[in-house]
Amino acid sequence: MLTARARAQPNIALVKYWGKRDPALNLPERGSLSITLDTLWTQTQVSFDASLGVDHMLLDGRDCPEGLARTSACLDLLRGLAGSHLPARVETHNNFPTAAGLASSASGFAALVVAGSAALGLRLEARELSILARRASGSAARSIFGGFVEMRAGVGADGSDAYAVPVLGAAAWPLCVVVAVTSSQAKTVHSGPGMQLTRRTSPYHAAWLATVDDDLAAARTAIERRDFAALAAVGERSCLAMHADMLASRPALIYWIGATLECIHVIRELREREGVEAFFTVDAGPQVKVVCTPAAASRVAAALGGVVGVQEVLVSGLGGGAHLLGDAGAAA
Numbered sequence: 001m002l003t004a005r006a007r008a009q010p011n012i013a014l015v016k017y018w019g020k021r022d023p024a025l026n027l028p029e030r031g032s033l034s035i036t037l038d039t040l041w042t043q044t045q046v047s048f049d050a051s052l053g054v055d056h057m058l059l060d061g062r063d064c065p066e067g068l069a070r071t072s073a074c075l076d077l078l079r080g081l082a083g084s085h086l087p088a089r090v091e092t093h094n095n096f097p098t099a100a101g102l103a104s105s106a107s108g109f110a111a112l113v114v115a116g117s118a119a120l121g122l123r124l125e126a127r128e129l130s131i132l133a134r135r136a137s138g139s140a141a142r143s144i145f146g147g148f149v150e151m152r153a154g155v156g157a158d159g160s161d162a163y164a165v166p167v168l169g170a171a172a173w174p175l176c177v178v179v180a181v182t183s184s185q186a187k188t189v190h191s192g193p194g195m196q197l198t199r200r201t202s203p204y205h206a207a208w209l210a211t212v213d214d215d216l217a218a219a220r221t222a223i224e225r226r227d228f229a230a231l232a233a234v235g236e237r238s239c240l241a242m243h244a245d246m247l248a249s250r251p252a253l254i255y256w257i258g259a260t261l262e263c264i265h266v267i268r269e270l271r272e273r274e275g276v277e278a279f280f281t282v283d284a285g286p287q288v289k290v291v292c293t294p295a296a297a298s299r300v301a302a303a304l305g306g307v308v309g310v311q312e313v314l315v316s317g318l319g320g321g322a323h324l325l326g327d328a329g330a331a332a
């Protein structure tokens with residue numbers, strides 16, 4: 001039996017990814033920029049074993065038939081590279097709510113690619129791991145790396161230049177992320193089909209895409225200068241422009257609930273009235289993620305915890321990239 005275990009953390013995009021130029025190869029229309037978390041993680045063990053017959057997937061100890069197709073498709077890419085036809089057993093565990101807009105697909109596929117490739121004896125560079133993770137989920141390409149990470153959209157038709165690159169290590173600007181969980185229900189429209197709907201039907205889609213390159217440049221400069229106010233401005237405007245595009249889809253994609261908007265107001269007020277260094281971002285779900293300085297984290301957590309409808313508040317620092325666990329070796 002060929003086996004390996006890996007751990008990866010979710011990432012939160014500050015400049016968002018919303019739109020695919022090639023759905024088959026999962027190529028994004030534009031780049032994106034994210035931060036990788038540390039206290040939330042996915043741990044995955046992949047074991048290739050001829051006696052299994054077919055692939056199996058267990059999520060948090062239970063059979064997960066709904067996750068099997070995407071997992072097998074990702075394993076097929078690895079098997080193709082290794083010239084293997086062995087079926088695999090994938091056991092994966094998240095220490096945070098799955099499918100609730102907390103980017104479990106990002107950490108999940110990053111961990112799967114790192115564990116699966118190691119189990120098959122493939123010795124892949126981080127860039128190749130990022131490309132493989134991207135094929136499974138665009139945001140997963142970013143979780144291969146830690147700290148501040150930029151996803152390059154690339155221009156090639158084959159996707160060989162569409163991968164993530166590290167921008168700045170987690171320790172170089174140790175920000176915090178406070179997540180307000182406003183609903184633990186799985187989202188109704190997943191990111192992939194959501195993006196396709198928006199791209200096809202939103203009259204704002206071209207306008208949204210036109211914001212991304214300038215926002216990436218502004219975010220890079222803010223990170224280089226450790227300029228929190230500038231990062232806050234670009235982070236909030238990229239999030240809101242993406243949601244404007246989603247809202248303009250036909251039928252509309254409305255990922256927010258009342259508590260989402262309430263959290264947004266609370267964070268804007270904390271910053272504008274009290275000078276607290278914090279800004280919000282929201283993905284394809286109702287949770288609110290607040291990026292802040294370590295000094296502001298307890299203040300932000302208390303404020304979000306007081307919002308009616310917030311069920312749980314999670315606090316994380318920034319962490320490293322996806323890596324192997326146990327005897328199998330060092331970080332990817």
Ligand code: DP6
Pocket residue numbers: 012013015016017018026032105136137138139140191192193282283284
């Ligand atoms: C709103 O990476 O989940 O979180 O490539 O179809 O798997 P697929 O999409 P996914 O999309 C993430 C969208 C987002 C913004 C972001 O993380 O950049």
